[in-house]
Amino acid sequence: CTWHEMKTMMFIIRSDHTLNTICLPSAQQGEVESCTRRKVKRLLSFQRYCHASRLLRGLVPHTPGSLHLLDDDYLGQAAHMLSKVGTWNFDIFLFDRLTNGNSLVMLMCHLFNVYDLVHHFQLDIVKLHRFLGMVQEDYHSQNPYHNAVHAADVTQAMYCYLQEPKLAEQLSPLDVFLGLMAAAAHDVDHPGVNQPFLIKTQHHLASLYQNTSVLESHHWRSTVGMLRESGLLSHLPADMSGDIEAQLGSLILATDISRQNEFLSTFREHLDNQDLDLQLASHRHFILQIALKCADVCNPCRVWELSRQWSERVCEEFYRQGDLEREYDLEISPLCNQQADTVPVIQIGFISYIVEPLFVEWHRFTDPSPLSLTMMGHIHKNKACWNNLRCAAHTPTHSPTEEPEPEGGDEEVDDEIP
Numbered sequence: 001c002t003w004h005e006m007k008t009m010m011f012i013i014r015s016d017h018t019l020n021t022i023c024l025p026s027a028q029q030g031e032v033e034s035c036t037r038r039k040v041k042r043l044l045s046f047q048r049y050c051h052a053s054r055l056l057r058g059l060v061p062h063t064p065g066s067l068h069l070l071d072d073d074y075l076g077q078a079a080h081m082l083s084k085v086g087t088w089n090f091d092i093f094l095f096d097r098l099t100n101g102n103s104l105v106m107l108m109c110h111l112f113n114v115y116d117l118v119h120h121f122q123l124d125i126v127k128l129h130r131f132l133g134m135v136q137e138d139y140h141s142q143n144p145y146h147n148a149v150h151a152a153d154v155t156q157a158m159y160c161y162l163q164e165p166k167l168a169e170q171l172s173p174l175d176v177f178l179g180l181m182a183a184a185a186h187d188v189d190h191p192g193v194n195q196p197f198l199i200k201t202q203h204h205l206a207s208l209y210q211n212t213s214v215l216e217s218h219h220w221r222s223t224v225g226m227l228r229e230s231g232l233l234s235h236l237p238a239d240m241s242g243d244i245e246a247q248l249g250s251l252i253l254a255t256d257i258s259r260q261n262e263f264l265s266t267f268r269e270h271l272d273n274q275d276l277d278l279q280l281a282s283h284r285h286f287i288l289q290i291a292l293k294c295a296d297v298c299n300p301c302r303v304w305e306l307s308r309q310w311s312e313r314v315c316e317e318f319y320r321q322g323d324l325e326r327e328y329d330l331e332i333s334p335l336c337n338q339q340a341d342t343v344p345v346i347q348i349g350f351i352s353y354i355v356e357p358l359f360v361e362w363h364r365f366t367d368p369s370p371l372s373l374t375m376m377g378h379i380h381k382n383k384a385c386w387n388n389l390r391c392a393a394h395t396p397t398h399s400p401t402e403e404p405e406p407e408g409g410d411e412e413v414d415d416e417i418p
């Protein structure tokens with residue numbers, strides 16, 4: 001995006017938000033009020049159903065009054081970062097600060113330009129900005145992990161995977177469009193608690209989706225809702241927009257981690273038989289599913305400084321669920337007990353059982369590519385770091401009078417969480 005386009009975009013985002021905040025129908029305000037009375041419900045408020053929850057809690061980052069005009073210098077730096085959007089060390093936290101919390105919209109707009117998707121699909125730029133603004137707004141900024149920055153991070157990783165030499169030449173504009181859209185929207189309106197929590201608290205989404213891929217189904221249906229509300233695809237033939245919605249569903253539902261083994265064994269089988277034919281749309285779709293799964297769990301493949309921040313955020317989100325469960329006398333879920341489940345232990349388990357098995361196969365698929373080698377290197381380094389931190393926590397080497405070193409101490413920069 002050019003500097004001027006960015007300023008225009010900021011204006012559109014701002015005016016959209018103004019509409020959202022001012023035009024709350026009174027019926028919805030009534031709902032919101034009854035929402036505040038029920039604390040659990042409020043904490044879990046899904047913004048599509050309980051629109052102003054964040055407003056009531058004063059957590060909206062871009063209320064028109066408090067929005068400072070972005071410094072030109074910040075936007076200049078953000079634009080400079082976008083020129084290196086394909087590098088694996090891309091610092092999405094910094095990019096989000098430079099864009100005043102608009103990393104997802106800015107990134108998607110840039111990538112749509114890179115691939116010329118607006119022209120290819122004859123998209124209405126105002127509808128596109130409105131859609132992207134809605135998606136970004138529907139992520140809960142108060143979630144430590146499942147927020148719009150995670151979505152932007154997954155989208156940036158997805159872009160890197162779409163650029164893999166093995167894949168780049170084979171992908172159609174539709175594949176690229178689907179891959180980026182699914183990445184951007186894959187966790188939209190995530191409540192910050194997991195599926196077992198929704199089931200045991202009898203959340204209406206659990207019954208709506210019959211206890212199966214509850215969150216992922218909601219992310220998908222929310223995306224479809226926003227697609228239709230924005231009219232982004234309304235100029236396309238009905239069968240084409242229907243196909244896009246269905247493929248987005250298949251991609252987003254693939255991020256359900258409980259289906260990991262199913263995908264992993266199919267992937268392994270294809271690699272063993274060497275029968276992947278990327279000329280086939282169905283095989284490209286399968287690889288997009290795998291790429292999105294990889295992008296979704298790629299935190300341990302990033303350089304330690306970035307990886308560590310994601311780890312702390314995801315554990316903080318687990319602990320908050322654990323605190324809620326404690327408060328409401330529910331059984332505390334695995335990994336959610338701050339006293340028992342430490343960050344290093346959670347991360348080592350996550351890397352060993354989820355991330356490594358997936359990336360070992362991705363590594364094979366890419367032949368392996370330089371990026372895959374880099375990622376495997378980071379996985380092993382980061383796992384070793386967490387191992388050291390775990391051991392340090394168990395066997396204090398300091399004399400009793402000495403202050404214990406903070407976790408992740410050393411020379412690591414202790415970035416404040418933005």
Ligand SMILES: *[C@@H]1O[C@H](CO)[C@@H](O)[C@H](O)[C@H]1NC(C)=O
Nearest residue numbers: 199200206207209210211212
């Ligand atoms: C979902 O799980 C809850 C709790 O285990 C159970 O009571 C309910 O019947 C389940 N619903 C469906 C549709 O399976």
Ligand SMILES: [Zn+2]
Nearest residue numbers: 150186187296
């Ligand atoms: Zn995710």
